[in-house]
Amino acid sequence: MAITWTRVFLIPVFLIIYYLPIDHSNFIAMLIFVIAAMTDWLDGYLARRFNATSRFGAFLDPVADKLIVAVALIVVAVEYQHWIVTMAAIIIIMREMAVSALREWMAEHNRSNAVAVSNIGKYKTTFQLIALAMLIYGGQLFGVPWVQLGLVMLVIATLLTLWSLAQYGLSAWKTMG
Numbered sequence: 001m002a003i004t005w006t007r008v009f010l011i012p013v014f015l016i017i018y019y020l021p022i023d024h025s026n027f028i029a030m031l032i033f034v035i036a037a038m039t040d041w042l043d044g045y046l047a048r049r050f051n052a053t054s055r056f057g058a059f060l061d062p063v064a065d066k067l068i069v070a071v072a073l074i075v076v077a078v079e080y081q082h083w084i085v086t087m088a089a090i091i092i093i094m095r096e097m098a099v100s101a102l103r104e105w106m107a108e109h110n111r112s113n114a115v116a117v118s119n120i121g122k123y124k125t126t127f128q129l130i131a132l133a134m135l136i137y138g139g140q141l142f143g144v145p146w147v148q149l150g151l152v153m154l155v156i157a158t159l160l161t162l163w164s165l166a167q168y169g170l171s172a173w174k175t176m177g
Contacts, residue, residue, distance in 0.1 A: 008067065010039075010068070015075070037129045043061060084151060095161045131150045131157050135151070
């Protein structure tokens with residue numbers, strides 16, 4: 001659970017660094033975002049490996065994930081002020097809220113397994129995190145224009161977001177029908 005709290009703590013650190021008027025602040029902020037994303041994977045790996053789970057940890061982990069992603073989406077929407085980025089941010093945040101509510105509702109009806117994490121959701125998260133890292137940095141690295149590639153990845157993440165939302169909704173509908 002300490003790793004999850006670290007991810008929450010990194011949110012204001014990420015924001016402060018991103019907006020500091022210092023050289024390479026975007027690159028440093030991107031590294032902080034990537035570290036936060038990697039702590040999510042590490043947290044899950046260690047919890048499974050050592051069977052170290054708790055009810056509060058199971059609650060806090062997805063909240064921490066959604067917070068860091070929502071903050072990063074808002075940052076890039078403000079930074080780029082482009083309709084594609086803004087629409088992607090809105091769609092992804094809406095999906096996260098809808099799926100969280102759906103999972104809670106399904107849990108109240110003892111049908112949590114109908115809305116378990118799917119592979120599409122995992123692909124969405126991967127594309128989303130890579131896109132956000134690229135857009136947070138916003139420069140070129142190794143001769144690759146990260147903004148253009150990040151935009152393409154964000155569009156793919158948004159399409160996967162819509163697909164996974166439809167998938168979760170259909171699964172829930174089938175079990176409740």
